[in-house]
Amino acid sequence: xxxxxxxKVFLVLAAxxxxxxxxxWVLNFQAPEDAQRVAEVIPIQPxxxxxxxxxxxxxxxxxxxxxxxxxxxxxxxxxxxxxxKRTSYVRGVSIYCHPETYxxxxxxxxxPQHISVGVGxxxxxxx
Numbered sequence: 001x002x003x004x005x006x007x008k009v010f011l012v013l014a015a016x017x018x019x020x021x022x023x024x025w026v027l028n029f030q031a032p033e034d035a036q037r038v039a040e041v042i043p044i045q046p047x048x049x050x051x052x053x054x055x056x057x058x059x060x061x062x063x064x065x066x067x068x069x070x071x072x073x074x075x076x077x078x079x080x081x082x083x084x085k086r087t088s089y090v091r092g093v094s095i096y097c098h099p100e101t102y103x104x105x106x107x108x109x110x111x112p113q114h115i116s117v118g119v120g121x122x123x124x125x126x127x
Contacts, residue, residue, distance in 0.1 A: 015043050053092035058115075059101040071112060090114060097122035 017025070053072075062070055065078045072089050094111070095118045096102050108117060 048086050048088040050090045051087035052090060055093055055095055055118075057097070058094040059096060059098070059103070063101075069107070071110075072115065092116070093118055095120070098125060 014022070058071070058075075061075055062068070065075060067074055067078060072092060076089065091114045093116045097120050099121065102119060103111075103117070111117065
């Protein structure tokens with residue numbers, strides 16, 4: 001069975017090999033004598049999984065982290081995350097449901113474009 005793979009796939013696979021595995025492949029599968037040598041190997045980092053937060057309370061989260069203001073980037077920087085569990089935050093919906101913490105016009109303008117906003121009243125605050 002044959003397969004055609006993009007060269008970047010091979011780079012990612014090669015980058016994931018241990019030193020022992022890499023030495024095995026280098027020793028047992030020598031490059032042809034006329035092959036061009038690469039001056040520098042640039043490691044390719046695997047892409048982080050993308051994250052979408054469909055419902056989060058930016059105001060409450062900032063308050064719990066004792067941050068006066070900020071966005072998701074500030075929250076993510078305030079909470080340590082293991083490297084293997086990191087994600088790339090791509091989009092989200094920030095919910096504001098407590099009248100005392102409704103965002104100001106300036107706060108809404110300062111939010112990144114990838115954050116949508118929902119404003120309402122939580123049933124605990126409805127009269």
